[in-house]
Amino acid sequence: MPAALNPRSARLVDPAQEDRFLATQLPGLRRDVQLVAGLVLAYNAVFFVVNLVRGPAWGLVALSDHVVVGTASVVLAVLVRRTASYRTTARALVGGFVVYAVVALALGGDRTPTGWVLLSLQTAAVLCLHARLPFPVTATLVPAWSVASLLAASTSAVDGRDLTTAVAMVASVNLVGLAAAHRVAAQARLLFAQTEELARLSSHDPVTGLPNRRAWESALTREWARAARTGTPLGLVLVDVDHFKQLNEAFGHPGGDRALEHVAGLLRGTLRRPGDLAARLGGDEFGLLLPGTDDAGAGELATGLLTAARELRAGADADDPASGLTLSLGVHGAHPEPGSDVAAAQAVADAVAVADAALFRAKADGRDRVADAG
Template identity: 40%
Template sequence: MSEEREAGRILIVDDMVTNIKILKQAIDPKHQVFFATNGTDALQLSLEKGPDLILLDVAMPDLDGFEVCKRLKADPVTADIPVIFVTSMEAEEDELKGLRSGAVDFITKPVRSAVVAQRVDIHIKLRLLQRKLEALSYHDGLTGVANRRRFNELFKTEWARSIRSPAPISLIMVDVDHFKQFNDHYGHQAGDDCLRTVAHAMEQSLKRVTDLLARYGGEEFVVLMPGTDEEGAKQVGEALLKVVAELQIPHAYSSIAEQVVTISVGMVSCMPDKLMHRDSLNKAADDALYQAKQQGRNRMCIGSCPLDKA
């Protein structure tokens, strides 16, 4: 692994600028460093920047480090970010409190630069390795797009973010029309090739990096669109229908007049709140997909924002 690839993003949180400078000087310059001087800003920067590691002071005027760490671990968006406490507190009970709050390490002040640098590098390497392993476990082996596990985890994260913002969130459920007949008559190898081609085309049609296409199971796919309202999601659904039809993959056993591979689409959008459960949005999109299939396939149906509460 090259040094460039080992570089990480580090958030330093301390109410004393002098301490921030000391820590920054101790850290290998290949790492990107940004800082906050209070707990409230630290929480906001953690959400915005998604650091690979946080060096966190304990004694701060608004929120102390223990409370900041507790809130970081309670938020699914920031829960996996490793935290190292850097503090003048030396008592065993303080160190235990820090580790029990979710920190991965505890460094006492005054810091020793060489020790800080070594510990930071170790935790950055572990964090980047964790991300690589996650990336491998998050992809569908057949199509190369994200898998259902990745969708479930990101949906949970983005749902929480949408409630906090607040912001709309939209889902699209996709089903390849008459795929069983395609498999039965053209063979499973051709079926696999079809799914790969369709998945790649749909993924390429997504314009925003925040949108996720995932294989949901079999010939079903799902598109997660955080920050997208109904009109925006409708445009994405129409683009999916168009791009798949334009592939012109022959399907002589389809009920569609053109006898090419097509998809059915169910879409739903909502502005979530704390009383709603994300599964209700998933069900609404699935119900809309069922309607599209019942109405003749190769079309999109738009569901209503679910009113079911958690």
């Protein structure tokens, strides 16, 4: 499904997806803020030396703006280096802009033609930086940055023609840069959304919408390592649809798919914790991964799932595939222990084999029942 993008703000309509995108931008934003802070520091250091050498008419007042802004750029670079979230970094950037604008308006000195060029380059650099921000922020801060600089310059004796040239130059950079920033922001978000969708398709079953075997194995390896570190149990429940071939023959393949969808709904209904995972492992086999759940807890959950399946079957119409749906379940509460990656991989395989043996026993004992590893 294509991502929904707001054409004006160039933001993803789904707030959660927009937040995930912004989180991926944090390293780049942090790096770019430090780069622009370095440019601002260099700019002010150069003009501090120039004004100091030529002897400004206003004395130290004319040098104070360079000192304050240069110091603020150093503080910003150090602060951003230590930020841990996208929003904190963005707030630090806005704070740096406010310091610049206040100082420029209060203490701004004269500008030279070279200064106008450097100001224009600074504006372009800030535009590149703000391309990582939500576009409404970009469209507000970048023109404001330029207006503050131009107002500061116009308070001193500046030739009208030079000022007109500077306004035209900075305005051109703003217009072209904002258009490019909008396009970059939109394309980056669409690419991110498409990448997420591809990842979802590669890790989810198209019939039931549940994670597939690849996602199950990845989660199992991850949770096994976590349980080994924390000393907590890990519950496994393997679920098999009884006589699925006969269901397909009785209701057709669409009916078989509906039966699988019923099972997926039952599995989702059993998930109690954020870390719990239900997956389709292939064909008519499903699995539940239950971090922090021992054998008794996994058995209780499996029994509840079996009861829900029986209630669904009892209330289904004769033409509903759920009317012939029964499940067999194998339960195992594993206790992972620390070890090498090779040992952990073997332990995971052994745990799954134990749960599978329990499932085989449930089917051998007459199906429509739960069997545990004991």
